[in-house]
Amino acid sequence: MLFPPVFADIFVVLFGLLAGSFLNVCIHRIPRKQSIVLPASRCPGCGHPLAWYDNIPVFSYAALRGRCRSCGTPISIRYPLVEIVTASIVLWHWIVFGPTPLFAVRVVFAAALIVLFAIDLAHQLLPDVITLPGIVAGFACSWFLPPGPLMSLVGTLAGGGLLWAIAEAWFRLRKVDAMGFGDVKMLAMVGAFLGLKLVVLVFVLASIIGGVVGVVLIATRRADMATRVPFGTMLATSALVASVYGDRLVAWYVSTL
Ligand SMILES: [Zn+2]
Numbered sequence: 133m134l135f136p137p138v139f140a141d142i143f144v145v146l147f148g149l150l151a152g153s154f155l156n157v158c159i160h161r162i163p164r165k166q167s168i169v170l171p172a173s174r175c176p177g178c179g180h181p182l183a184w185y186d187n188i189p190v191f192s193y194a195a196l197r198g199r200c201r202s203c204g205t206p207i208s209i210r211y212p213l214v215e216i217v218t219a220s221i222v223l224w225h226w227i228v229f230g231p232t233p234l235f236a237v238r239v240v241f242a243a244a245l246i247v248l249f250a251i252d253l254a255h256q257l258l259p260d261v262i263t264l265p266g267i268v269a270g271f272a273c274s275w276f277l278p279p280g281p282l283m284s285l286v287g288t289l290a291g292g293g294l295l296w297a298i299a300e301a302w303f304r305l306r307k308v309d310a311m312g313f314g315d316v317k318m319l320a321m322v323g324a325f326l327g328l329k330l331v332v333l334v335f336v337l338a339s340i341i342g343g344v345v346g347v348v349l350i351a352t353r354r355a356d357m358a359t360r361v362p363f364g365t366m367l368a369t370s371a372l373v374a375s376v377y378g379d380r381l382v383a384w385y386v387s388t389l
Contacts, residue, residue, distance in 0.1 A: 140226075140231075141223065141226070144222055144223055144226045145219050145222070146219075148218050148219030148220070148221070148223060149189035149190060149215050149216075149218070149219045150189060151218050151219075151222060151239075151243060152189060152214050152215035152216070152217065152218030152219055152246075153187070153215055155214055155218055155243060155246055156210070156214050157173065159210070159214065159250040159251055159254075160176075162247070162251060162259050162261060162262070163251055163254070163257055163259065175200040175202060175203060175205060176205070177200055177203050177205030178200060178203035178205065180200060180201070180202035180203065186201055189212070189215040189219075190212045190216060193207060193212040210250065214246065214250060218243070218246055221242050221372070222239055225238055225239050225376065229376075233276070233277060234277050234278065237273045237277055237325070238325075238375050238376070240269070241266075241371075241375060242372055242375065244266050245368040245371055245372055247262060248262055248263070248318060248367075248368050249364065249365050249368035249369070252314075252362040252363075252365050252368070253362055253365050256362050257314065258314030258315060258318045258364045259314070260314075260317065262321075263314065263317035263318050263320070263321045264317060264321075266321035266324070266325070267288060267317070267320050267321045267324045269324075269325075270284060270288075270321060270323075270324025270325035271284050271285065271288065271324045273325070274324070274325075279326060279327025279328070279329070279330070280327070283328050283329070284323070284324050284325070284327055285324075286327070286328045287322075287323030287324060287326060287327040287328040287329075287330070287331040288320045288321075288323040288324045289320075289323070290323055290328055290332070291320045291321075291322055291323030291324075291331040291334075291335070292316050292317065292319060292323065294319065294335060295315050295316040295319050295335075296316045299313070299315075299316065315363050315364055318364055319331065319334070319335065319367060322334050322367065322371045322374075325371075325375070326374055326375060329378075329382055330375075330379075333370075333374050333378055333381060333382060334367065334370045334374045335370075337366075337369075337373065337374065338363065338367045338369070338371075339366075341369060341370060345366070349361075
């Protein structure tokens with residue numbers, strides 16, 4: 133071995149921090165329909181362009197104490213949080229998958245989930261520019277990696293079809309839109325990456341998390357029955373768990389039957 137494994141881990145964490153920094157740009161700009169490439173990052177308060185040393189993940193936020201160098205506008209805590217969360221998730225994938233092609237694919241999938249989570253939380257929106265290319269990417273990768281093209285295709289149809297049917301039934305019953313169709317496309321994307329078995333697991337997990345969060349919010353009077361819960365955040369959390377531990381969870385569940 134050329135390098136002790138700890139160097140690889142450090143490299144993975146640094147890569148994760150930089151990736152998180154890029155995801156922050158996506159989270160800020162995609163709902164505003166701005167380019168994620170140009171222009172370079174600016175302070176949203178005063179438009180002051182950020183120098184490279186103001187753009188170092190986590191450290192710049194700490195050094196500037198969460199304020200713009202030029203005008204003092206507070207910088208959202210979301211920036212260092214997304215960077216730390218992304219780095220942790222990339223390291224977690226590295227530990228579980230190791231240096232494999234599946235690691236690369238699942239990290240890209242996780243990146244899409246992080247962006248969808250943050251945008252859904254802030255804007256109650258799951259943009260097509262992430263979910264639709266996500267469906268194509270998941271299906272394309274399935275020709276070389278799990279779950280295989282057939283399961284990927286069936287997973288896409290089942291994931292999208294399930295939520296579409298629920299939205300349609302809810303609409304006929306209550307005459308209100310329970311979900312935006314963003315959720316439908318997002319679960320279709322999850323199905324494309326993870327296949328039929330795991331997309332069912334993701335739906336079940338997300339519904340359980342959604343139920344628990346809903347009960348807690350209603351009990352603490354932060355919401356009532358009519359509050360629209362951003363279901364995409366729960367789909368993202370569940371899909372991340374299923375992507376890494378799904379096969380083990382399903383095997384455990386089957387063994388208890
Ligand atoms: Zn500023």
